[in-house]
Amino acid sequence: xxxxxxxxxxxxxxxxxxxxxxxxxxxxxxxxxxxxxxxxxxxxxxxxxxxxxxxxxxxxxxxxxxxxxxxxxxxxxxxxxxxxxxxxxxxxxxxxxxxxxxxxxxxxxxxxxxxxxxxxxxxxxxxxxxxxxxxxxxxxxxxxxxxxxxxxxxxxxxxxxxxxxxxxxxxxxxxxxxxxxxxxxxxxxxxxxxxxxxxxxxxxxxxxxxxxxxxxxxxxxxxxxxxxxxxxxxxxxxxxxxxxxxxxxxxxxxxxxxxxxxxxxx
Amino acid sequence: xxxxxxxxxxxxxxxxxxxxxxxxxxxxxxxxxxxxxxxxxxxxxxxxxxxxxxxxxxxxxxxxxxxxxxxxxxxxxxxxxxxxxxxxxxxxxxxxxxxxxxxxxxxxxxxxxxxxxxxxxxxxxxxxxxxxxxxxxxxxxxxxxxxxxxxxxxxxxxxxxxxxxxxxxxxxxxxxxxxxxxxxxxxxxxxxxxxxxxxxxxxxxxxxxxxxxxxxxxxxxxxxxxxxxxxxxxxxxxxxxxxxxxxxxxxxxxxxxxxxxxxxxxxxxxxxxxxxxxxxxxxxxxxxxxxxxxxxxxxxxxxxxxxxxxxxxxxxxxxxxxxxxxxxxxxxxxxxxxxxxxxxxxxxxxxxxxxxxxxxxxxxxxxxxxxxxxxxxxxxxxxxxxxxxxxxxxxxxxxxxxxxxxxxxxxxxxxxxxxxxxxxxxxxxxxxxxxxxxxxxxxxxxxxxxxxxxxxxxxxxxxxxxxxxxxxxxxxxxxxxxxxxxxxxxxxxxxxxxxxxxxxxx
Numbered sequence: 001x002x003x004x005x006x007x008x009x010x011x012x013x014x015x016x017x018x019x020x021x022x023x024x025x026x027x028x029x030x031x032x033x034x035x036x037x038x039x040x041x042x043x044x045x046x047x048x049x050x051x052x053x054x055x056x057x058x059x060x061x062x063x064x065x066x067x068x069x070x071x072x073x074x075x076x077x078x079x080x081x082x083x084x085x086x087x088x089x090x091x092x093x094x095x096x097x098x099x100x101x102x103x104x105x106x107x108x109x110x111x112x113x114x115x116x117x118x119x120x121x122x123x124x125x126x127x128x129x130x131x132x133x134x135x136x137x138x139x140x141x142x143x144x145x146x147x148x149x150x151x152x153x154x155x156x157x158x159x160x161x162x163x164x165x166x167x168x169x170x171x172x173x174x175x176x177x178x179x180x181x182x183x184x185x186x187x188x189x190x191x192x193x194x195x196x197x198x199x200x201x202x203x204x205x206x207x208x209x210x211x212x213x214x215x216x217x218x219x220x221x222x223x224x225x226x227x228x229x230x231x232x233x234x235x236x237x238x239x240x241x242x243x244x245x246x247x248x249x250x251x252x253x254x255x256x257x258x259x260x261x262x263x264x265x266x
Numbered sequence: 267x268x269x270x271x272x273x274x275x276x277x278x279x280x281x282x283x284x285x286x287x288x289x290x291x292x293x294x295x296x297x298x299x300x301x302x303x304x305x306x307x308x309x310x311x312x313x314x315x316x317x318x319x320x321x322x323x324x325x326x327x328x329x330x331x332x333x334x335x336x337x338x339x340x341x342x343x344x345x346x347x348x349x350x351x352x353x354x355x356x357x358x359x360x361x362x363x364x365x366x367x368x369x370x371x372x373x374x375x376x377x378x379x380x381x382x383x384x385x386x387x388x389x390x391x392x393x394x395x396x397x398x399x400x401x402x403x404x405x406x407x408x409x410x411x412x413x414x415x416x417x418x419x420x421x422x423x424x425x426x427x428x429x430x431x432x433x434x435x436x437x438x439x440x441x442x443x444x445x446x447x448x449x450x451x452x453x454x455x456x457x458x459x460x461x462x463x464x465x466x467x468x469x470x471x472x473x474x475x476x477x478x479x480x481x482x483x484x485x486x487x488x489x490x491x492x493x494x495x496x497x498x499x500x501x502x503x504x505x506x507x508x509x510x511x512x513x514x515x516x517x518x519x520x521x522x523x524x525x526x527x528x529x530x531x532x533x534x535x536x537x538x539x540x541x542x543x544x545x546x547x548x549x550x551x552x553x554x555x556x557x558x559x560x561x562x563x564x565x566x567x568x569x570x571x572x573x574x575x576x577x578x579x580x581x582x583x584x585x586x587x588x589x590x591x592x593x594x595x596x597x598x599x600x601x602x603x604x605x606x607x608x609x610x611x612x613x614x615x616x617x618x619x620x621x622x623x624x625x626x627x628x629x630x631x632x633x634x635x636x637x638x639x640x641x642x643x644x645x646x647x648x649x650x651x652x653x654x655x656x657x658x659x660x661x662x663x664x665x666x667x668x669x670x671x672x673x674x675x676x677x678x679x680x681x682x683x684x685x686x687x688x689x690x691x692x693x694x695x696x697x698x699x700x701x702x703x704x705x706x707x708x709x710x711x712x713x714x715x716x717x718x719x720x721x722x723x724x725x726x727x728x729x730x731x732x733x734x735x736x737x738x739x740x741x742x743x744x745x746x747x748x749x750x751x752x753x754x755x756x757x758x759x760x761x762x763x764x765x766x767x768x769x770x771x772x
Contacts, residue, residue, distance in 0.1 A: 054269060057273045057276070057277075058272055058273050058276075061276050062272055062273065162277075163276075165280075166277060166280030166281075167280075169280045169284045170279075170280065170283060172287070173283050173287075199290050200317050202290075204287075204288060207284070207287055207288075211284075
């Protein structure tokens with residue numbers, strides 16, 4: 001009898017745990033959506049945060065360039081290597097260029113750029129805002145009649161939304177160049193054929209869907225990171241937790257939203 | 267550099283790269299397409315794709331923009347670069363780069379360079395693309411011919427005889443020329459003399475004819491007189507000929523009756539032939555109209571259909587029969603409980619991979635059970651009932667239907683002469699399986715059904731070992747037993763031929 005009660009309690013505990021998690025997740029999503037609405041409504045109101053936006057663009061864009069470009073180059077290189085060894089088996093090596101270009105522009109460029117930015121910038125945003133939160137600087141802003149969302153979140157979200165597609169354009173270029181170098185200099189592909197194949201099957205649609213995705217990734221990363229920074233509590237430890245959560249949540253969100261956007265725009 | 271400047275440069279660079287991409291890749295892009303359009307129709311555009319090249323003299327001058335169906339021909343819309351002029355009588359053809367490479371449209375420029383195709387015009391002259399298969403077929407035909415020729419050549423000269431003959435000929439020729447040479451060399455003087463004589467002779471002849479001109483003239487005169495005589499004499503000659511022919515006709519007249527008969531015979535023969543042909547024509551007409559058995563056969567589609575159906579059925583049946591895999595599986599099990607052997611012989615018939623039938627016989631050492639009770643009284647005590655259970659071996663048979671769902675096989679039917687069900691699970695595909703059979707639900711003495719758990723492991727393709735526990739549910743522990751055994755699988759094709767007569771429902 002006692003055994004079965006314990007069992008029941010165990011099962012209930014499991015259900016409770018699940019419920020708590022789902023509840024917390026729904027709360028988080030709701031808070032992020034509210035933050036998004038606040039950002040939109042305060043972004044269109046004067047005064048403009050132009051200087052702040054430029055500052056964040058430098059932070060998110062220029063500072064992320066090296067890591068994004070190195071990632072993209074090596075992605076393109078390894079893609080060329082892999083597809084070459086695959087296509088060699090049925091004698092279609094001339095299509096390596098097309099495959100590299102399509103994969104990079106449609107998928108890998110935006111996603112890797114998004115992941116890199118979420119790791120680099122998402123962490124820093126969450127840490128920055130989290131520290132301000134636990135040291136009550138945000139409360140100070142409110143007492144100074146400054147809207148913390150407008151002052152802190154809007155520049156970050158706007159900057160990330162604008163800058164990520166630009167990063168992806170560079171990532172596309174470097175990825176294709178990386179694939180070109182591996183194919184032509186390592187695998188001995190014909191450079192003219194490689195380039196003509198690259199452009200032959202690439203369409204403008206492939207590039208702009210990648211850029212739209214990147215833009216959404218940027219917005220999601222900034223929103224999620226700022227949210228986790230805003231809700232941080234409990235001193236330095238809380239800031240650390242918020243940072244971790246921000247990075248994990250924004251990376252996952254990049255991949256999940258990527259699937260849905262791709263299936264919409266396919 | 268100020269922060270604004272850095273960001274500005276960053277954004278600008280991004281836009282430049284994007285613009286570069288746009289210009290390089292765009293099919294429609296943001297800018298209008300350059301060049302002008304031409305259309306051309308082909309019987310087939312197989313192998314061509316949009317964006318395939320259009321070339322003139324091997325130089326790319328545009329791209330294939332669209333491929334669509336016009337009627338039942340392929341219509342290509344070509345985008346030709348601005349400034350390229352294509353004469354109106356040019357010929358378009360689909361070519362292949364190399365033997366198996368990419369296809370492209372080649373334009374052979376025409377002669378009429380004064381008139382060029384306008385934008386939107388159509389290239390009227392096309393060459394059908396060379397069908398590679400046809401080409402290869404023709405080439406192989408040519409190759410065959412060449413081979414035949416060389417074969418006969420080699421048959422003639424390749425043999426020892428031929429070589430010898432050839433050698434003889436060459437030797438003869440050599441000998442002839444050699445002797446000719448010696449003749450000429452040895453008789454040079456004489457030949458010169460002969461030639462000189464001939465020279466002289468012709469000179470003499472010319473002298474004679476000059477000197478005897480008059481005589482020649484007289485000879486010709488004589489000839490003319492002769493032809494004149496002939497002319498006057500001809501009527502009499504003709505008369506003589508007439509007489510002769512009359513005599514011949516008299517001879518024919520004597521045999522006139524015979525000739526007549528012959529001709530009459532010929533006539534009747536040709537009439538008969540006429541009749542025969544007539545009736546043949548009538549038969550053909552009948553067949554054509556679909557009358558009679560033959561006519562039905564020839565004209566009626568249902569006959570053909572039913573024939574096709576019949577053939578289909580036969581081929582399906584044969585296919586089924588071919589697909590039917592038969593395996594003869596004998597095995598033995600040593601039962602530890604009774605220290606006895608149990609023998610099995612099963613025939614597994616598998617028409618499809620997910621289904622099989624199993625028929626077989628089992629020799630069960632405990633097949634037949636006889637119970638006897640006896641009361642024995644020992645030393646005045648009340649009698650004690652002693653029950654003796656005797657087993658004899660007995661033949662039982664199996665007839666099962668099995669269906670396979672992925673790794674699980676469900677089977678049922680008659681197991682050891684009683685209704686039963688079984689479940690088998692492939693742990694390692696085609697190698698190791700475990701299963702449970704439950705059968706004989708209606709046993710004497712209210713006993714529970716016969717449950718058998720087993721595992722089969724294929725050591726080789728044809729040899730397997732088995733082991734497990736038998737009759738687990740039995741109340742009487744004497745029945746419960748472990749067993750171990752082995753068996754052989756004969757995937758016997760000859761078996762099939764032997765049981766070929768067994769009808770299988772298609």
